[in-house]
Amino acid sequence: MNPETYSLIKLTLGVIATFGLYSVLYRENKFYRFWEHVFLGLAGGWALVALWKETLKPSWYDKMAGSIPETGGEGTPGYFVWAILLPIGMMGYMVFNKKHAWMSRIPIGIILGIWSGQQLLNFWRTYSPQFRSSMPTIVPTRWEFMQPAATPENFTDLARHTYISEAIGNLVAVITVLAVLSYFIFSIELKSKFMQGVTKSGRYLLMIGFGAIFGSTVMMRFTLLIDRMYFIWVEWMSQRLLGN
Amino acid sequence: MIPWSFESGSTQLKIAIFVTLALGFGLFFALMKTPPRLRPKIAATFTFLAGLLYVGIWLWPTAHGREAGDIPANFTEGVAFWLEDTQSQFQNLSNILTSFLLLMGVFSLVRLHATRVSKKQRDWPFSLVLLICVAIMTFIGYWDWLTVMNMKPEELEAMRDVTNQPFAVWMKDLLFDGLLQTMEAAMFSIIAFYILSAAYRAFRVRSVEATILLASAIIVMLGLLGMAENYWSIMIDNMGGLEDPNALVNNLRLEAITQFIRDNLQTPGLRAIDFGVGVGALAMALRLWLSLERGGSTS
Amino acid sequence: MATPQKVPGSLNIPREALFAALFVVCSILVFVSIELPNRVSNNSADLYKVLKEIDKTKPVILQSDWTKSTRGESGAQFDALVRILIRERVKIALMSGADPQAPEVAREAIRRIAVETEKVTGQPYKQWEDWVFIGFFPGIEASLQSFSSNLRNALSANKDSDTAGVKRSVMESPVFAGVNRIEDMGAYIIVTASKTSRIAIERLSGKVTMLGLVTGVMGPETYNYYQSGQLSGLAIGLKGAYDMESMMAYGLNTPDGQGVIKVSNAKVTDPIEGYTGEEFINLANGQKYIVPLHGAIILLITAILLGNIETIRQRRRRNG
Numbered sequence: 001m002n003p004e005t006y007s008l009i010k011l012t013l014g015v016i017a018t019f020g021l022y023s024v025l026y027r028e029n030k031f032y033r034f035w036e037h038v039f040l041g042l043a044g045g046w047a048l049v050a051l052w053k054e055t056l057k058p059s060w061y062d063k064m065a066g067s068i069p070e071t072g073g074e075g076t077p078g079y080f081v082w083a084i085l086l087p088i089g090m091m092g093y094m095v096f097n098k099k100h101a102w103m104s105r106i107p108i109g110i111i112l113g114i115w116s117g118q119q120l121l122n123f124w125r126t127y128s129p130q131f132r133s134s135m136p137t138i139v140p141t142r143w144e145f146m147q148p149a150a151t152p153e154n155f156t157d158l159a160r161h162t163y164i165s166e167a168i169g170n171l172v173a174v175i176t177v178l179a180v181l182s183y184f185i186f187s188i189e190l191k192s193k194f195m196q197g198v199t200k201s202g203r204y205l206l207m208i209g210f211g212a213i214f215g216s217t218v219m220m221r222f223t224l225l226i227d228r229m230y231f232i233w234v235e236w237m238s239q240r241l242l243g244n
Numbered sequence: 245m246i247p248w249s250f251e252s253g254s255t256q257l258k259i260a261i262f263v264t265l266a267l268g269f270g271l272f273f274a275l276m277k278t279p280p281r282l283r284p285k286i287a288a289t290f291t292f293l294a295g296l297l298y299v300g301i302w303l304w305p306t307a308h309g310r311e312a313g314d315i316p317a318n319f320t321e322g323v324a325f326w327l328e329d330t331q332s333q334f335q336n337l338s339n340i341l342t343s344f345l346l347l348m349g350v351f352s353l354v355r356l357h358a359t360r361v362s363k364k365q366r367d368w369p370f371s372l373v374l375l376i377c378v379a380i381m382t383f384i385g386y387w388d389w390l391t392v393m394n395m396k397p398e399e400l401e402a403m404r405d406v407t408n409q410p411f412a413v414w415m416k417d418l419l420f421d422g423l424l425q426t427m428e429a430a431m432f433s434i435i436a437f438y439i440l441s442a443a444y445r446a447f448r449v450r451s452v453e454a455t456i457l458l459a460s461a462i463i464v465m466l467g468l469l470g471m472a473e474n475y476w477s478i479m480i481d482n483m484g485g486l487e488d489p490n491a492l493v494n495n496l497r498l499e500a501i502t503q504f505i506r507d508n509l510q511t512p513g514l515r516a517i518d519f520g521v522g523v524g525a526l527a528m529a530l531r532l533w534l535s536l537e538r539g540g541s542t543s
Numbered sequence: 544m545a546t547p548q549k550v551p552g553s554l555n556i557p558r559e560a561l562f563a564a565l566f567v568v569c570s571i572l573v574f575v576s577i578e579l580p581n582r583v584s585n586n587s588a589d590l591y592k593v594l595k596e597i598d599k600t601k602p603v604i605l606q607s608d609w610t611k612s613t614r615g616e617s618g619a620q621f622d623a624l625v626r627i628l629i630r631e632r633v634k635i636a637l638m639s640g641a642d643p644q645a646p647e648v649a650r651e652a653i654r655r656i657a658v659e660t661e662k663v664t665g666q667p668y669k670q671w672e673d674w675v676f677i678g679f680f681p682g683i684e685a686s687l688q689s690f691s692s693n694l695r696n697a698l699s700a701n702k703d704s705d706t707a708g709v710k711r712s713v714m715e716s717p718v719f720a721g722v723n724r725i726e727d728m729g730a731y732i733i734v735t736a737s738k739t740s741r742i743a744i745e746r747l748s749g750k751v752t753m754l755g756l757v758t759g760v761m762g763p764e765t766y767n768y769y770q771s772g773q774l775s776g777l778a779i780g781l782k783g784a785y786d787m788e789s790m791m792a793y794g795l796n797t798p799d800g801q802g803v804i805k806v807s808n809a810k811v812t813d814p815i816e817g818y819t820g821e822e823f824i825n826l827a828n829g830q831k832y833i834v835p836l837h838g839a840i841i842l843l844i845t846a847i848l849l850g851n852i853e854t855i856r857q858r859r860r861r862n863g
Contacts, residue, residue: 169504
């Protein structure tokens with residue numbers, strides 16, 4: 001097939017599918033439901049292909065069956081013990097059988113056991129730098145209010161010292177960590193007015209963080225829409241259909 | 245001693261795989277007959293053994309500076325080597341079992357929609373469309389994979405010119421890139437419309453919390469706009485920020501404000517939540533590993 | 544969903560009108576291709592600095608966990624990242640760990656950028672010799688734990704096709720020459736639209752230089768790890784992609800022919816060169832999408848303000 005024609009067919013199908021899915025914005029309709037089911041079907045089919053060719057074939061089947069030498073390549077023997085994973089994997093499917101559903105806990109338990117063991121192993125590696133970073137210096141080492149603008153010459157010196165404005169910023173960060181922690185830890189009724197104030201300020205400080213998260217989320221969601229608009233109007237209509 | 249491997253394609257290997265499968269399915273059927281009181285213990289044993297390796301790695305001394313082909317100097321080092329080597333087997337084990345469990349998702353989808361079609365339930369034609377799409381994608385996906393896998397290097401090189409691509413490759417590209425990927429992108433992008441509508445209706449100054457949330461969101465969003473940052477900066481420059489780079493007014497630049505919010509308010513706040521999540525995950529990990537967590541539909 | 548009751552005299556914009564406004568704004572602005580001013584974030588500047596100063600003799604692991612569902616952000620970031628790595632002739636070990644669709648998308652992108660770069664430099668960037676696909680790992684937790692412990696053991700059984708089309712262990716590829724452990728890698732770079740960056744940091748931080756390129760949604764929580772030093776550089780969302788493209792086009796703190804520094808950063812103060820003077824593609828989707836993003840965000844802020852004006856009016860009306 002002519003690549004130009006193929007590209008036009010491919011993009012046109014993609015645009016029709018996109019409008020089909022967007023039609024739900026008006027209301028739920030049959031055109032949307034059709035494309036929704038096409039999407040789910042293709043995703044399911046691709047999962048069947050990808051899980052075999054990307055994982056099960058190289059990590060399981062090839063290890064179990066080994067490989068016969070090809071030209072220039074070395075063969076490997078087959079480790080038959082890997083075959084045991086087929087019945088263990090099949091136990092997961094017993095979740096659909098009411099009587100023997102408990103068997104599905106065996107493969108899931110193995111995965112969870114592996115995850116749990118790793119949590120113990122990794123806790124300190126994950127959180128130790130976080131704890132350290134939560135305790136920045138709050139005492140200035142230079143008694144000038146503002147940190148001078150950074151240049152390649154003074155960069156090392158600036159990094160070594162804490163200026164008053166920086167120390168104030170660090171103090172705000174420490175207070176934020178403590179206030180938010182207390183908001184979550186002391187989710188009981190508090191008698192102390194001070195602690196009530198701390199947990200309340202924790203809630204307010206958390207709102208600043210959530211506001212920032214909203215801003216960042218908006219960026220992502222809008223970008224995804226812009227990408228689709230670019231696909232429809234520039235890639236399909238302008239470049240392919242009108243040949244610009 | 246039992247040999248753990250045989251030459252690929254040999255009769256011994258085929259017999260060994262058959263025997264292993266027979267033993268495995270024997271275990272499968274034996275477990276089906278297990279008395280109910282033993283079931284939790286069996287599941288707990290598998291979970292405990294799976295996690296034990298990593299607890300062993302955590303507690304046992306690590307062999308530092310190990311080179312390929314090194315022989316352990318003593319028992320302690322031997323165990324450390326074994327623990328290190330066994331991890332790659334556990335890596336495989338985890339990938340394989342996760343794949344089987346992910347395939348269960350597809351199985352469940354197909355089972356559900358096949359039932360709808362066979363019983364002619366409401367909207368069954370859509371279920372039929374789904375089943376047809378699963379079948380087509382699977383067929384084309386494997387056809388493409390086998391076609392490309394069996395190609396000679398010169399044929400692969402020739403494929404750089406798209407006109408030389410075989411039909412299976414065209415079709416896979418059409419279904420995967422042209423439809424599946426495009427539709428996934430469209431699905432994810434729909435949320436943008438609802439965010440706008442929800443923000444208009446719900447983002448109102450109704451309480452102190454809502455006001456703080458709104459102010460923070462607007463400052464961060466403005467900070468994402470280079471134009472806004474630029475005009476704001478010109479304003480600060482005109483207020484004396486340009487003449488003296490160390491002037492106090494430079495702290496009011498939009499990027500300085502957003503950086504302050506991010507470094508001293510947003511990140512510490514999220515980090516405090518993360519500490520809670522981390523401790524909770526650790527406690528949950530212990531409960532799962534030791535099977536102290538009860539309940540669920542399969543218990 | 545219940546539609547709010549229309550109060551007489553109130554401004555109650557129907558949601559269909561909001562949908563239409565967003566659709567129209569984004570549709571029109573995708574045709575506006577202008578370069579908007581940009582101030583590079585500290586985290587993006589650090590990312591660029593690390594990428595440019597990376598030890599070229601060491602390969603990097605590139606974990607790609609995005610599909611075209613997040614093409615707008617992750618795609619733009621991935622393209623910018625791979626362009627830098629290929630132009631710097633850094634060898635890539637590609638892998639995925641979240642979505643079965645991710646490997647295909649990443650391989651296609653690397654092949655496309657390799658061809659694009661070859662047209663300018665004349666140097667091919669070949670699979671097996673310069674980059675290798677090391678696998679899709681659905682059990683990513685255990686896989687990365689194994690990488691952390693002994694990379695050679697973890698990967699020796701994984702195969703990719705060599706230049707003659709023969710399947711061989713990826714550790715035999717020239718990409719992994721001299722590599723035994725994760726510490727021998729130049730960097731571990733993760734482009735993700737999900738939480739897999741956290742899984743990687745939990746297992747590998749402190750052992751190898753780690754860099755992250757994440758979507759806007761994942762940005763705030765991943766920023767924690769940048770601030771704590773567990774990530775040496777970080778690009779967040781479309782802004783991160785545009786930051787990278789700007790630094791590639793004009794360099795960082797680098798004066799142009801007229802002595803004007805177009806892209807600067809207050810934290811990273813060294814001059815770092817871009818890819819100027821050659822026919823490289825630097826400004827791409829990051830730049831194309833930033834104009835519509837301006838329009839969409841201004842629309843959102845306007846909608847929020849209109850909503851609040853309405854609330855204040857209603858409150859006044861209630862209070863007489």
